[in-house]
Amino acid sequence: MTTDEERRLNVAATGLVGTEATFLDAHFEACRREYEAMIRSVGIESGWHVLDAACGAGGFLPLISELVGPSGSVSAFDLAPDTVAVVEGRVSNGEFSCPVEVQVASLLELPFGENEFDAVWCANSLEYLDDEELPAVLLEFRRVLKPGGLLSMKDADGGLWLFSPGDPTFLPRAWAAASKVSQNFRGCLRTRSMRRWFEKAGFRDTWQRATLSEMWAPLMPQQRQYIAGQLTQIGALAERAGVPELDLEFWRSQRDPESPTALVNDPDLFWCEGHFVTVGRC
Numbered sequence: 001m002t003t004d005e006e007r008r009l010n011v012a013a014t015g016l017v018g019t020e021a022t023f024l025d026a027h028f029e030a031c032r033r034e035y036e037a038m039i040r041s042v043g044i045e046s047g048w049h050v051l052d053a054a055c056g057a058g059g060f061l062p063l064i065s066e067l068v069g070p071s072g073s074v075s076a077f078d079l080a081p082d083t084v085a086v087v088e089g090r091v092s093n094g095e096f097s098c099p100v101e102v103q104v105a106s107l108l109e110l111p112f113g114e115n116e117f118d119a120v121w122c123a124n125s126l127e128y129l130d131d132e133e134l135p136a137v138l139l140e141f142r143r144v145l146k147p148g149g150l151l152s153m154k155d156a157d158g159g160l161w162l163f164s165p166g167d168p169t170f171l172p173r174a175w176a177a178a179s180k181v182s183q184n185f186r187g188c189l190r191t192r193s194m195r196r197w198f199e200k201a202g203f204r205d206t207w208q209r210a211t212l213s214e215m216w217a218p219l220m221p222q223q224r225q226y227i228a229g230q231l232t233q234i235g236a237l238a239e240r241a242g243v244p245e246l247d248l249e250f251w252r253s254q255r256d257p258e259s260p261t262a263l264v265n266d267p268d269l270f271w272c273e274g275h276f277v278t279v280g281r282c
């Protein structure tokens, strides 16, 4: 049975924070314009065999399948069986423009042979790895990529998130607290240096670019759903980690998105989050 805290943390069957399928769909829709531009920028080509590593509910799969076209193919995997089941449903519904196969697997032990892929795409997921796991996973990506193959990732960076109106110190304080109890919040403070991690793992021709997703009231329904989900999630982690009482009052006031004090109902709301795309070649 899902507890109230688990619901606020948007967990999937794995128990990982921020990975539940409807939350992932709302996240993708809220950031769709920027996310599509990011993946279009990395250089995936027609006819390629691409790995979508930790694909979640498959938000990026329609565009990856469009980029590789009918002569290409996509393999995808995720640790969470419930989100993999969602992607299997999308494959059965014929939602993709090329063959897509999906399975349950771990980033730490890729179920693929050497030199299988022209490109690996990994979105919003390397943040779940600690500093020992990340280099091991980058080496796994090198193993499954063809010589010259392309590694591309996108993750959020917590230092590029803000909202207004309200006390501008609430969010950085909550993020710092959340990073003590949640690997993915900690991982989102490492994204800015991802290019260097790629280089240390032996990738060359690396580049990294920041993008902001800026959302203004009046929000579209998916933006409202997504921001409300982020606020309850960050608040639950801040509560778990322990932030000052005044901060807690604010985060608790965000639990109910229908409440007049909820930021998502504020006619002046501005919500901004920053991401990095990082690219390198084998």
Ligand SMILES: C[S@@+](CC[C@H](N)C(=O)[O-])C[C@H]1O[C@@H](n2cnc3c(N)ncnc32)[C@H](O)[C@@H]1O
Pocket (backbone or CB within 6 Å): 012, 014, 016, 018, 019, 024, 028, 053, 054, 055, 056, 057, 058, 059, 060, 077, 078, 079, 080, 083, 105, 106, 107, 108, 122, 123, 124, 125, 128
């Ligand atoms: C925030 S979701 C992002 C999903 C998708 N890539 C997207 O951008 O919509 C993070 C995903 O990483 C997956 N994940 C976390 N750790 C993993 C691991 N060690 N191996 C495989 N998947 C993992 C989670 O199950 C989750 O689906």
